[in-house]
Amino acid sequence: MKEKAWFNIVFMLVCTAVFTGILSGVYAYSRPIIQANTGVIGITAQMNALGISVPAGGETDLESYYKEIISEENINGMTVYKYESENGRLYYAIPFEGSGLWGKITGIIALDQDLKTVIGMDFISQNETPGLGGRIEEEWFKEQFRGITLFEEGDPIRFPASGSEGQVDAITGATATSTAVAGIINESIREARSKLGGGH
Amino acid sequence: MGSQYKEIAKKALWTDNPVIRQILGICSALAVTNLVSNTLVMGLGVAFVTAFSSFTVSVLRNIIPIRVRMMVQTLIIAFYVILVDILLKAFYPDMSRALGPYVGLIITNCIIMGRCEAFAQSNKPVISFYDGLMSGLGYTLVLTAIAVVRELLGFGTIFGLRILGDWWVPWTIMVMAPSAFFVLASIIWVTKTFALKKEKTAGQKVIRGVQASGN
Numbered sequence A: 001m002k003e004k005a006w007f008n009i010v011f012m013l014v015c016t017a018v019f020t021g022i023l024s025g026v027y028a029y030s031r032p033i034i035q036a037n038t039g040v041i042g043i044t045a046q047m048n049a050l051g052i053s054v055p056a057g058g059e060t061d062l063e064s065y066y067k068e069i070i071s072e073e074n075i076n077g078m079t080v081y082k083y084e085s086e087n088g089r090l091y092y093a094i095p096f097e098g099s100g101l102w103g104k105i106t107g108i109i110a111l112d113q114d115l116k117t118v119i120g121m122d123f124i125s126q127n128e129t130p131g132l133g134g135r136i137e138e139e140w141f142k143e144q145f146r147g148i149t150l151f152e153e154g155d156p157i158r159f160p161a162s163g164s165e166g167q168v169d170a171i172t173g174a175t176a177t178s179t180a181v182a183g184i185i186n187e188s189i190r191e192a193r194s195k196l197g198g199g200h
Numbered sequence B: 001m002g003s004q005y006k007e008i009a010k011k012a013l014w015t016d017n018p019v020i021r022q023i024l025g026i027c028s029a030l031a032v033t034n035l036v037s038n039t040l041v042m043g044l045g046v047a048f049v050t051a052f053s054s055f056t057v058s059v060l061r062n063i064i065p066i067r068v069r070m071m072v073q074t075l076i077i078a079f080y081v082i083l084v085d086i087l088l089k090a091f092y093p094d095m096s097r098a099l100g101p102y103v104g105l106i107i108t109n110c111i112i113m114g115r116c117e118a119f120a121q122s123n124k125p126v127i128s129f130y131d132g133l134m135s136g137l138g139y140t141l142v143l144t145a146i147a148v149v150r151e152l153l154g155f156g157t158i159f160g161l162r163i164l165g166d167w168w169v170p171w172t173i174m175v176m177a178p179s180a181f182f183v184l185a186s187i188i189w190v191t192k193t194f195a196l197k198k199e200k201t202a203g204q205k206v207i208r209g210v211q212a213s214g215n
Helices: A002-050 A059-069 A133-137 A137-145 A173-199 B002-015 B026-031 B036-060 B066-090 B093-103 B104-108 B109-118 B123-154 B177-194 B196-215
Strands: A068-073 A078-084 A088-097 A102-110 A120-123
Touching: A002 A059, A002 A088, A002 B066, A002 B093, A059 A068, A068 A102, A078 A173, A088 A120, A088 A173, A120 A137, A133 A137, A133 A173, A133 B104, B002 B123, B002 B196, B026 B104, B026 B123, B026 B177, B036 B066, B036 B093, B036 B104, B036 B123, B066 B093, B066 B104, B066 B109, B093 B104, B109 B123, B123 B177
Parallel strands: none
Antiparallel strands: A068 A078, A078 A088, A088 A102, A102 A120
16 A cells, blocks of 8 residues: 555656646747747737738748837836837837736837827737627727827826716726726826836 | 447437536536637637547556546646647637637536546547547537527627627627526526437336336
């Protein structure tokens, strides 16, 4: 009996080593592919937010094109992506991140150099309820943000409520997600104002 | 041999269906069934994991020490689920994005461990694989039925294609998890009352037969 208990432990250890070993191998093999996928999603989100049409062609084309036109910069401890638009104005693409209803929501919001106008926005990842909060990924919701003017006082972005003004519509039936998204974006706009505001 | 395979398929898909008869896998039946396409991918994921887990457990069944067998089963299931997750992320990033955390939740699906413990532990590898696959498909079948009802009433669409016209007012409740309870309960009710009636009376006869012989 004593021998058997000893064998159980060894068996378990060997089993775990074999299975996790195989998994590590598969993961090591597919990690570059996964990273490339994630990279493409991030780049595409930035370009969508900045209103740049994503060029057709392979991933390498996309990446070199991206590096040509967009530069990463750290301003006062905040990572922003700068892009000089055709009309000569500087656009900032600012990553945002925060808690949604179920999990983390990440994305990009692009602002004009005056930090008063939104150029556009896009999401990178979200785990909201499919069909309800998950609808923040739909075009109509994201396109609402294009070109809106931010409020100077209070929350920069608001949903119109009775008796108050707002620029974008929330999603019916997904109040928690809508509020969370507005909160996360407003937070990053405030940070951008305090860190980028004085610099130019 | 052929009839054994037929029997397994019939049981897993219908008369002993994991969801409507064994009431297993209910958690994911509630979580993923509001869109048909997500449900199908989830179902196929479960079928894949169940089939390969059963196969592996069956291959190892004679050398796994009896006391640690459930730990080994969990390890094997987790192995396949993580494999599916990695492969989806690498080769189907869009699908992986749409399913989000659900893929990882396949680990918690009771059907998989149920089949490992109830079938694969005492049967040969190939038939265990088949049994796991059929149970996974039985699960997919019921979930898809729920998803069709929910997506149709909740969005007016199936597979994202508009079926009901603009006059249709979507039922928000159908998009939320509670509606899966109503739909699943209705399906169980209908199948038990009508479709499985024959099987039930046949079962009662057998029980009577046993009692008679006991006396």
